[in-house]
Amino acid sequence: MTALRVIDLSGNFFSGALPAGIGxxxxxxxxxxxxxxxxxxIPFQIVKCSALQxxxxxxNRFLGGIPVFLSQLRNLKSLSLGGNLLSGSIPPGLGDLLELESLKLNNNNLTGLLVLNLSACGFSGRIPVSIGSLSKLTTLDLSKQNLSGDLPIELFGLPSLQVVALEKNKLSGDIPExxxxLVSLQYLNLTSNSFTGAIPATYGFLGSLIVLSLSxxxxxxxIPAELGNCSGLEVLELRSNHLKGNxxxxxxxxxxxxNLDLGQNNLTGEIPEEIDRCSSLVSLFLDANNLSGHIPESFSSLLRWRKRLRQGVTGEKKRSPARASSGAGRGRGSGENGGPKLVMFNNKITYAETLEATRQFDEENVLSRGRYGLVFKASYQDGMxxxxxxxxxxxxxxxxxxKEAESLGKVKHRNLTVLRGYYAGPPDVRxxxxDYMPNGNLATLLQEASHHDGMF
Structure with missing residues (x-):
């Protein structure tokens, strides 16, 4: 019956093996x-049914592990293996099933589920309470969905949870205390939701926390003073809320x-002088608040701030804040003909050639400025x-x-500028x-418009 498209034998008393001939x-x-x-x-021959959805x-009573070969069924939309005797871990290859809409693996003897990453899958509705049964879960990423409602309290009973990424949803309710x-929590991102209420002071108990993003x-x-007890915190983002006080x-x-971002709130008072103790601070955003007083002189004691202030006082010619000429002939990736190479996807360019092409990253070659650095025009000797x-x-x-640059290099879209290469060298040059666009990009146009009363 080679023309057969649907077989439904559900809800009977069939026993024995699923015939290999089904392939x-x-x-x-x-x-x-x-x-x-x-x-x-589960018979391997089933992979011959390449149109299977x-x-x-x-x-049933299927045994063994979840077959790796199921990842070859690229048109699969629904895979239900729940209520069997399957054991072992979930094959990573199931993540290659890009058409998959429904996956049921419940009530088996599976082990090893540590990471649940369902980012940008288009899910809606509430987060199911059954997620609280994943007692070994270390990473939960449900970001970039249409999830709504309160977070289930069962989520807070997962003792091994280290990463919680729920940004860009429609979740609501008070910020959950x-x-x-979760004493092992290192990363908590609830940005771009509809959470209300105050930041719990008990977050100060999270000694392992590295990133807290509630923007x-x-x-x-x-802002609870108790956050100062999170000694490992590297990123604190509370932007675009209704926070008040000092x-x-x-x-x-x-x-x-x-990184400290407190911009676009209703904060008042002065910037605390003792903020200079945050000696690792790279970016500080306090814009669009109601702060008063003066900019603390203690800012001059920060590494990065001190260099910029010194340049302004001595009248040095402005350049990018990094040490432009450092690492030109040494470090990872160094070799003949000009020292370290830029990783280019099509041709070869050295870091030394790039220094020359930008005149040591001179201010005169700046095309645009933004939160993510400066863009320079680089004119090479061969005319490129x-x-x-x-x-x-x-x-x-x-x-x-x-890792991220390699991923960006694979992105091709008619509305995006193609990434041609990258460089990561000592001490911290990135x-x-x-491609150079003579007429500039959208960011450049918007930047120019802001200087002309918003008119193009």
Whole structure:
């Protein structure tokens, strides 16, 4: 019966193995044999049914692990393996099933589920309370969905949870105090939701916390001084809320803090002088508040601030804040003909050539400025012209930068400028290489418009 497209034998008393010959039905769209007594392994021959969209084996007695070969069924939309005797871990290859809409693996003997990443899958509705049964979960990423409602309290009973990414949803309710019970929590991102209420002072108990991002919500109240007890905190983002009161001086206890963004709130009072103790600070955003007083002189004691202030006092010619000539002949990736190479996807350019092409990243070659660094025009000796974006020094760790740059290099879209290459060298230079656009990009146009009363 080679023309067969649907097999539904669900809800009977069939026993034995699922016949390997089912793989000969090449036109099958659906296989439904749920709620029987079928045993044995799931036959490998099923991968020959390449058009298969539904595979429902739920409620049987299938043994062994979840077959890796199921990841070859690229048209699969629904995979139901719940209620069997399957064991082992979930194959990572299931993540390659880009058409998958429904995955049921419940009531088996599976082990090893540590990471649940369902980012940008288009889910809506509430987060199910059953997520509280994943007791070994270390990472939960449900970001960029249409999820709504309150967070289930069962979520706060997961003892191993280290990463919670719920940004860009429609979640609501008060900022949950329950997160303070997750003593292993290192990353909490609730940005771009509709959370209300005050930031719980008990978040100060989260000694392992590295990133706390609560921007773009409807949070009110004051910034709790207890956050100063989160000694490992490197990123604190509370932008675009309704926070009021003073900036607590206890933030100065955060010696590892790199990024502090308190912009677009209703904060009042002065900037605390003791903020200079945050010696690792790279970016500080306090814009669009009701702050008063003077800019603390203590800012001059920060590493990065001191260099910029010194340049202004001595009248040195402005350049990008990094040490432009450092590392030109040494460091990782160094070699002959000009020292370290830029990683280019099509041609070869050295860092030394790029220094020359930008005149040591001279101010005169700046095309645009933004939160993510300066963009320079680079004119090479062979006539080639490129745009070089120089990220703020120390803004991103080298390994992370290389990984993200490689991913960006694979992105091709008619509305996006193609990334041509990148450079990550000592001490902390980070460059992104793009095609040069004589008429500028959208960011340049918007920047120019802001200087002409918003008119193009």
């Amino acid at each position: 000969n039905l090449l036109r099958l769209d659906e296989i439904r044999v749920a709620n029987n007594s079928l045993t044995g392994d 539904v595979l429902d084996l739920e409620g 329950g997160f303070s019970s 773009q919500n409807n949070i009110s109240g004051v 900036i607590p001086g206890d933030i100065s206890h955060l010696s590892r803090l790199k 012209v490129l745009s070089i974006r120089r990220l703020p020094d120390g803004s991103i760790e080298e390994g992370t930068f290389r 460059l992104l290489v793009y």
